Amino acid sequence: MKYVDEYRNPAVVQHYVSAISQLNPHPWTMMEICGGQTHAILKYGLDALVPSNITLIHGPGCPVCVTPAEKIDQAISLAAQPHIILCSFGDMLRVPGSPDKGDLLSVKAMGADVRILYSPLDALKIAQANPDKEVVFFAVGFETTAPATAMTVYQASQQKLSNFSLLVSHVRVPPAMEVILSAPNCQVQGFLAAGHVCTVMGYLEYEAIAAQYQIPIIVTGFEPVDILRGLYHCIRQLEVGEATVENHYPRSVRKQGNTAAQSLLQKVFEIVPQTWRGIGEIPASGLGLKPEFAAFDVHSKGLLPPVAPVQVMPNDCISGLILQGIRKPPECAAFGTRCTPQHPLGAPMVSSEGACAAYYRYRAASAVAPL
Amino acid sequence: MTGDFFHSDCPLPLQQYSHVLMAHGGGGRLMHQLIEQLFLPAFGTNLDWQHDAARLELPHGRMVFTTDSYVVSPLFFPGGDIGSMAVYGTVNDLSMAGAKPLYLSLGFILEEGLPMKTLWQVVQSIQAAAARVGVHIVTGDTKVVERGKGDGLYINTSGVGIIDHPWHITPQAVKPGDAIILSGDIGRHGITIMAQREGLAFETSLESDLAPLTDSVQILLEAGIEIHCLRDLTRGGLATALHEIAIAAQVEIEIAENQIPICEAVQGACEILGLDPLYIANEGCFIAFVPEADAAAALQTLQDPSLIHPHPSARRIGMVKHQTMPKPFNFAEGVVKLNRTMGGTQILGTISGEQLPRIC
Numbered sequence: 001m002k003y004v005d006e007y008r009n010p011a012v013v014q015h016y017v018s019a020i021s022q023l024n025p026h027p028w029t030m031m032e033i034c035g036g037q038t039h040a041i042l043k044y045g046l047d048a049l050v051p052s053n054i055t056l057i058h059g060p061g062c063p064v065c066v067t068p069a070e071k072i073d074q075a076i077s078l079a080a081q082p083h084i085i086l087c088s089f090g091d092m093l094r095v096p097g098s099p100d101k102g103d104l105l106s107v108k109a110m111g112a113d114v115r116i117l118y119s120p121l122d123a124l125k126i127a128q129a130n131p132d133k134e135v136v137f138f139a140v141g142f143e144t145t146a147p148a149t150a151m152t153v154y155q156a157s158q159q160k161l162s163n164f165s166l167l168v169s170h171v172r173v174p175p176a177m178e179v180i181l182s183a184p185n186c187q188v189q190g191f192l193a194a195g196h197v198c199t200v201m202g203y204l205e206y207e208a209i210a211a212q213y214q215i216p217i218i219v220t221g222f223e224p225v226d227i228l229r230g231l232y233h234c235i236r237q238l239e240v241g242e243a244t245v246e247n248h249y250p251r252s253v254r255k256q257g258n259t260a261a262q263s264l265l266q267k268v269f270e271i272v273p274q275t276w277r278g279i280g281e282i283p284a285s286g287l288g289l290k291p292e293f294a295a296f297d298v299h300s301k302g303l304l305p306p307v308a309p310v311q312v313m314p315n316d317c318i319s320g321l322i323l324q325g326i327r328k329p330p331e332c333a334a335f336g337t338r339c340t341p342q343h344p345l346g347a348p349m350v351s352s353e354g355a356c357a358a359y360y361r362y363r364a365a366s367a368v369a370p371l
Numbered sequence: 372m373t374g375d376f377f378h379s380d381c382p383l384p385l386q387q388y389s390h391v392l393m394a395h396g397g398g399g400r401l402m403h404q405l406i407e408q409l410f411l412p413a414f415g416t417n418l419d420w421q422h423d424a425a426r427l428e429l430p431h432g433r434m435v436f437t438t439d440s441y442v443v444s445p446l447f448f449p450g451g452d453i454g455s456m457a458v459y460g461t462v463n464d465l466s467m468a469g470a471k472p473l474y475l476s477l478g479f480i481l482e483e484g485l486p487m488k489t490l491w492q493v494v495q496s497i498q499a500a501a502a503r504v505g506v507h508i509v510t511g512d513t514k515v516v517e518r519g520k521g522d523g524l525y526i527n528t529s530g531v532g533i534i535d536h537p538w539h540i541t542p543q544a545v546k547p548g549d550a551i552i553l554s555g556d557i558g559r560h561g562i563t564i565m566a567q568r569e570g571l572a573f574e575t576s577l578e579s580d581l582a583p584l585t586d587s588v589q590i591l592l593e594a595g596i597e598i599h600c601l602r603d604l605t606r607g608g609l610a611t612a613l614h615e616i617a618i619a620a621q622v623e624i625e626i627a628e629n630q631i632p633i634c635e636a637v638q639g640a641c642e643i644l645g646l647d648p649l650y651i652a653n654e655g656c657f658i659a660f661v662p663e664a665d666a667a668a669a670l671q672t673l674q675d676p677s678l679i680h681p682h683p684s685a686r687r688i689g690m691v692k693h694q695t696m697p698k699p700f701n702f703a704e705g706v707v708k709l710n711r712t713m714g715g716t717q718i719l720g721t722i723s724g725e726q727l728p729r730i731c
Contacts, residue, residue: 044715224713363718
């Protein structure tokens with residue numbers, strides 16, 4: 001299939017594998033930001049194709065994994081209200097909130113009206129079709145999904161819809177990169193930036209990070225050839241002591257990004273502090289609705305009953321360390337035994353973008369799955 | 372295509388009520404009207420409705436018995452409908468045991484308010500599908516549930532078939548060295564249904580692969596192929612079927628990605644939606660485990676263009692490597708390895724529940 005086969009072409013993959021080994025690299029540790037890249041690396045076994053002294057660690061770029069348990073509890077309590085239709089992306093439905101709260105699929109089974117959407121704009125159609133109900137869209141994701149949410153809010157305000165609102169949990173990548181780089185035990189020496197985030201945002205923001213922390217950042221795509229190309233250029237920079245931003249996903253990314261999407265984001269959202277599950281609060285890492293769109297905010301609308309603060313996870317899940325790349329999933333004592341996709345202790349095992357789920361699915365499923 | 376069998380010019384025989392009423396399942400006059408005017412014209416005298424049970428004449432052989440329920444939404448989809456699916460699905464389960472399907476039971480759960488015309492279309496489709504594969508519908512039941520308590524209509528069919536050959540076609544018969552034959556390209560049913568559902572309207576010319584597999588199995592048997600195991604690739608798709616057989620047979624299975632046919636429309640939909648075609652449901656595909664010595668003949672038989680239902684894209688997709696050792700603590704035995712076209716190997720496990728759309 002065009003636009004797929006050429007980026008999974010074994011000969012081109014081999015070309016980059018040879019090019020990397022010809023660099024005769026020193027031991028380096030690099031982080032791919034996005035969970036989609038993590039899955040591609042494990043699915044295609046790319047980590048085994050590069051020299052053994054190259055370590056790939058997996059970043060926090062899984063929107064489901066970093067959505068705080070409080071927000072999931074809020075979504076569950078919204079969904080449980082009979083006059084509310086709660087809409088979200090399919091991935092969010094299986095993620096557990098705080099320990100005794102369950103997940104959205106469970107409240108759906110108890111009678112809540114929970115719907116899976118592909119496009120947030122579909123929520124407006126549902127709102128128009130159900131004027132006696134309040135339609136709430138649980139908006140999660142990075143800069144990739146935020147513009148679609150912004151467009152939805154914008155259209156809702158144009159249409160003067162009064163029965164549509166948002167529970168927002170949008171996050172931004174650059175502040176999280178800075179947290180990882182500022183950690184005293186940081187091991188990351190190079191980044192593969194997420195190509196789809198850069199498609200929207202461009203990569204001007206990353207140039208300041210590369211300069212300040214003296215670290216190469218390579219804008220990278222999601223197919224095997226893309227990822228190996230990103231790795232090659234990251235290793236090349238490390239070997240010669242460079243620390244710049246390079247775009248190796250040019251078929252999608254421009255330096256300025258998608259300026260129409262950015263101006264829509266600026267129109268609807270403001271930058272706010274945001275809690276990341278397993279990591280904690282990161283300043284300026286979230287997007288919140290601007291005051292002029294407060295009419296679409298579940299909080300301003302008074303739809304949310306107070307939710308008890310989430311207790312610290314009582315189990316031995318190390319998802320915070322996983323999401324910061326400090327540990328790998330198989331290094332967790334619970335991995336594959338007490339923690340499986342059927343009985344997840346933490347979000348990275350639930351989400352199809354999560355690092356633990358990727359290791360479980362592609363590496364260890366048969367070794368550890370109980371009958 | 373099963374739609375060919377639907378005669379839209381065939382008038383609805385039951386004129387009095389345009390929609391199903393609770394009384395149609397109540398055992399009284401309306402229920403008898405439904406049986407006499409709707410079911411008997413379609414299924415003929417084989418439906419022994421005046422008795423509580425049907426008496427079956429069985430030829431000599433081992434009997435096979437199976438049951439399945441059908442709750443598909445929408446009721447009508449490109450390439451088929453719930454009626455033809457309820458016949459072929461159960462018939463295919465019998466075929467996968469190496470049996471000749473003979474008799475079906477037919478249980479309807481109707482939702483109050485279902486248009487009688489819809490029921491008539493489904494009944495005609497069942498009749499056409501049963502005639503196509505030569506099975507008789509010999510007993511049935513109808514219940515009506517209140518409006519809002521069903522999804523239009525549900526169907527349960529049970530099937531009886533007979534094994535008239537000496538082979539034991541079962542996962543336990545799978546042996547190291549067996550070749551694995553896949554009958555055709557995968558993923559068309561699941562993606563077709565998904566494309567019809569609310570909120571996921573994408574344009575595709577795809578049709579479900581819904582088809583009876585009876586003849587395909589029969590010609591393999593007639594060709595003298597020593598079939599060890601058969602499995603249709605319904606819920607959970609190819610990967611789940613292989614995984615289940617690997618565990619049941621305690622073997623390691625190796626398949627090659629570049630031998631698995633997937634049409635571009637399915638591949639494209641999976642790329643966009645973030646789904647793995649190996650786990651997508653099919654309704655007219657199966658795998659056969661045969662001795663390596665019979666693999667070429669099996670392929671040639673299935674691909675024969677002179678057949679009524681040829682399988683031009685049938686492939687040998689892999690083989691059974693070796694027996695696996697039982698592990699302590701009841702841990703899963705059996706491993707399915709997928710050799711990627713690009714190099715590298717992936718272990719195909721089971722997925723937990725439905726594949727859900729990804730966020731980005």
